[in-house]
Amino acid sequence: MKNYVFRIVVVVVIGLTLGCADRPDRYEEPDPGSPEALAAEALNLAQEAMKAAGIDIEFNDLGDLAELSSVLPTPEKLTSLNDQQVGQMQTATDEMYKILEVVDESGSIPSAPLNPTKDIQPILSDADLLLVNLNLSYLNVLEAVRSLSVTGEDIYKIEYSQDAGYKFELTESGKAKLDQAKPGEFIRDLSEAQRQAIVDSLFMLTGAKVAVNDLPGMVRTIKRMDWQNAIHHLDKMLSLAKKIAPDLGVAMIDFNDIIADALSKGVIDQVTKWGFEIENYDEVINKIKNLVSVEAKKQISG
Amino acid sequence: MKLNYTGDVVKTVTTFTLLIIAVSFLCTDVAAEEDQKPLYLFRSTRVSALGNAYEAIADDIYAIHYNPAGLTNIGKTVFQLMAVRGRFTSDVVEEASTMPDFFNETIVPLTDSNNPLMDPTLSAQREALVTRAEEILKRRIGLGLDLPAFGLVLPMANKKLALGISFIPMTQTNTSFRIVERGLPWPDPVMEMFDNQVIYRAAFQGSLTTAVSYNHDLNASFLKSVKIGAGLRLIRRSIFTDEDNPFMIADVLNPDEFKKNYFNLGDEGFSSYARDNLETSTGYSVDLGSLLTPMDGLNLGITFRNLMSGLSDQSFPANLTIAVAAKPFSLLDINNSLLDLTLAASWDDPNGDDNLGDFALDQYTDHIHLGAEVRLLPGQLVEVALRAGNNQGFPTVGTGIRILKLLNLDVAWYGNLEADWLIGSMEVSF
Numbered sequence: 002m003k004n005y006v007f008r009i010v011v012v013v014v015i016g017l018t019l020g021c022a023d024r025p026d027r028y029e030e031p032d033p034g035s036p037e038a039l040a041a042e043a044l045n046l047a048q049e050a051m052k053a054a055g056i057d058i059e060f061n062d063l064g065d066l067a068e069l070s071s072v073l074p075t076p077e078k079l080t081s082l083n084d085q086q087v088g089q090m091q092t093a094t095d096e097m098y099k100i101l102e103v104v105d106e107s108g109s110i111p112s113a114p115l116n117p118t119k120d121i122q123p124i125l126s127d128a129d130l131l132l133v134n135l136n137l138s139y140l141n142v143l144e145a146v147r148s149l150s151v152t153g154e155d156i157y158k159i160e161y162s163q164d165a166g167y168k169f170e171l172t173e174s175g176k177a178k179l180d181q182a183k184p185g186e187f188i189r190d191l192s193e194a195q196r197q198a199i200v201d202s203l204f205m206l207t208g209a210k211v212a213v214n215d216l217p218g219m220v221r222t223i224k225r226m227d228w229q230n231a232i233h234h235l236d237k238m239l240s241l242a243k244k245i246a247p248d249l250g251v252a253m254i255d256f257n258d259i260i261a262d263a264l265s266k267g268v269i270d271q272v273t274k275w276g277f278e279i280e281n282y283d284e285v286i287n288k289i290k291n292l293v294s295v296e297a298k299k300q301i302s303g
Numbered sequence: 304m305k306l307n308y309t310g311d312v313v314k315t316v317t318t319f320t321l322l323i324i325a326v327s328f329l330c331t332d333v334a335a336e337e338d339q340k341p342l343y344l345f346r347s348t349r350v351s352a353l354g355n356a357y358e359a360i361a362d363d364i365y366a367i368h369y370n371p372a373g374l375t376n377i378g379k380t381v382f383q384l385m386a387v388r389g390r391f392t393s394d395v396v397e398e399a400s401t402m403p404d405f406f407n408e409t410i411v412p413l414t415d416s417n418n419p420l421m422d423p424t425l426s427a428q429r430e431a432l433v434t435r436a437e438e439i440l441k442r443r444i445g446l447g448l449d450l451p452a453f454g455l456v457l458p459m460a461n462k463k464l465a466l467g468i469s470f471i472p473m474t475q476t477n478t479s480f481r482i483v484e485r486g487l488p489w490p491d492p493v494m495e496m497f498d499n500q501v502i503y504r505a506a507f508q509g510s511l512t513t514a515v516s517y518n519h520d521l522n523a524s525f526l527k528s529v530k531i532g533a534g535l536r537l538i539r540r541s542i543f544t545d546e547d548n549p550f551m552i553a554d555v556l557n558p559d560e561f562k563k564n565y566f567n568l569g570d571e572g573f574s575s576y577a578r579d580n581l582e583t584s585t586g587y588s589v590d591l592g593s594l595l596t597p598m599d600g601l602n603l604g605i606t607f608r609n610l611m612s613g614l615s616d617q618s619f620p621a622n623l624t625i626a627v628a629a630k631p632f633s634l635l636d637i638n639n640s641l642l643d644l645t646l647a648a649s650w651d652d653p654n655g656d657d658n659l660g661d662f663a664l665d666q667y668t669d670h671i672h673l674g675a676e677v678r679l680l681p682g683q684l685v686e687v688a689l690r691a692g693n694n695q696g697f698p699t700v701g702t703g704i705r706i707l708k709l710l711n712l713d714v715a716w717y718g719n720l721e722a723d724w725l726i727g728s729m730e731v732s733f
Binding site: 022024040041044045048058059060061062063064065066067100125126127128129131132133245246247248249252 | 418420421422423425426429430432433443485486487488489490491493494497498551553554556557560668695696697720721722
């Protein structure tokens with residue numbers, strides 16, 4: 002009896018020292034099917050797709066936010082993407098837009114039409130929205146640059162430098178063709194793929210709508226909402242950055258300059274010379290003006 | 304002979320195996336929801352080391368808080384002064400040991416800079432800041448300090464009745480700090496940290512507890528004695544927290560707005576600001592307890608804590624505990640003046656953790672407390688105690704020394720659903 006009791010005692014004492022329960026994780030998973038869960042799922046898919054395409058963004062330092070242009074890949078890298086990677090890039094864009102479908106651009110659940118007075122609480126923070134807009138502007142820029150780089154052949158090209166970013170320009174033979182061309186002839190001499198790439202890229206970069214009916218061949222306008230373009234997302238990003246911290250807004254202005262001024266306005270200036278007609282030209286130019294350094298700095302400091 | 308030997312081995316192995324399997328059932332992984340609203344039940348260092356399996360032991364002044372029926376176990380007038388009791392999570396130790404270097408090497412250069420976000424020379428400091436914030440996400444930082452608490456137990460009516468009073472002035476504190484993941488799950492640590500929330504809570508509590516216990520000796524063959532007790536606790540609590548409006552890490556990027564929105568001290572300084580933002584509530588709780596002694600060395604306890612309670616417009620969740628404690632030497636009628644051994648176990652519902660009820664888990668480990676105490680040289684001028692336990696699936700261990708039957712020094716490693724804690728206390732009782 003005594004031995005039996007002492008055996009129990011020994012085992013119990015040893016047992017007491019064992020503790021195998023896990024403490025709960027502090028991260029609360031959103032309810033499946035909730036807007037938060039749908040947005041998180043879309044983000045995960047977008048990030049996976051960006052990684053698969055080799056264009057994912059990584060910041061090692063908070064200061065990298067001041068050097069956003071350093072995350073931009075070269076046109077050579079973008080033209081080297083295979084079909085699968087291009088598909089992944091488009092998947093990333095679609096999934097990133099799904100986040101905004103779920104929560105709309107203010108980060109709130111879109112209000113129910115039958116109950117417009119209902120108090121709407123944002124479910125995404127300003128920081129999340131800033132990053133979603135950053136990714137969307139980045140993805141739109143990449144798609145536009147890839148599209149133009151792939152189709153340029155000996156007519157036009159995009160060059161890249163760390164300081165100035167992307168620069169869209171005619172090649173030497175393109176310049177010669179343009180110089181010798183009669184009005185309307187240069188556009189006609191472009192391939193259908195080149196005309197389509199220019200139309201699509203203008204929209205993805207700025208939301209510019211080219212009068213496609215006047216163009217030769219079967220050129221179509223891209224099927225997207227008017228606001229689904231890089232300039233719009235840059236504008237949102239800048240507003241949010243300013244709201245979070247003015248210094249952050251200032252830090253992002255260089256990126257805006259590179260995308261809005263150097264690339265987007267550069268493309269518009271070139272292609273309008275070639276004879277492409279932009280239906281909403283004034284609106285687009287005004288948006289770009291608001292984003293470039295002087296105007297934006299005034300806005301931020303003001 | 305060989306067969307008998309084999310049979311003994313088989314029996315022994317089987318017994319041990321069954322017991323180990325039984326114990327291992329207590330160690331199943333669990334998942335939990337966390338909603339922290341602390342009750343601040345008083346936890347003595349000794350009881351913490353025993354995994355909170357104390358309701359059937361209830362043999363010291365802390366019976367007031369665990370099972371008031373146990374007051375008549377004391378059998379003499381006891382005055383106790385708890386000079387100090389401190390506790391902090393094990394993560395605090397790690398954080399504190401590296402904090403001075405982190406502050407000097409990372410925080411100071413960043414705060415001294417005019418352009419902390421962009422200055423390329425501060426890249427290493429910014430990286431260190433992000434890494435630190437990531438580490439803190441996983442940490443559980445909390446500390447508490449209880450300053451003088453007084454207790455008095457008076458036996459009355461030929462020790463059949465005992466009255467206990469415990470008074471803890473406004474010095475019981477509990478502070479915690481944590482960073483909680485919020486928003487979209489960005490894979491990049493820099494992007495992920497922006498909307499993580501920083502939640503702090505500092506609480507100050509005072510309580511006055513009175514309890515009365517009655518012992519009735521039956522001396523029947525199946526029941527030697529019955530004790531019943533009741534306790535009333537009055538509580539005043541003040542909490543300073545940002546739980547309802549926590550700030551995000553991104554908010555710190557704009558120091559002026561951050562200060563305005565979250566720490567607007569105004570002209571009257573921090574003390575006035577803290578006073579204005581303290582959420583103070585007053586409340587009470589009533590406990591009932593009983594202790595049955597079927598034979599010498601075996602106690603059964605049943606307590607109802609917070610049978611009635613209120614704290615402003617809330618109430619503490621009621622808690623039922625069923626407990627058993629055994630002293631094997633007494634059970635086996637062994638006289639041993641060098642050693643005393645106590646084993647205890649309790650089951651409670653809802654789970655009786657320090658935040659009572661709000662740490663609801665889904666498994667039975669939540670409800671189980673186990674403890675063992677070995678006292679060397681019990682009742683001598685120097686008495687040493689070794690303790691081990693299991694509190695809701697988390698190990699506890701501790702030791703204590705009682706010197707000159709007057710001074711108690713105790714330390715414990717205590718695991719609960721929130722964190723692993725280091726606890727130390729110094730008490731004088733006579």
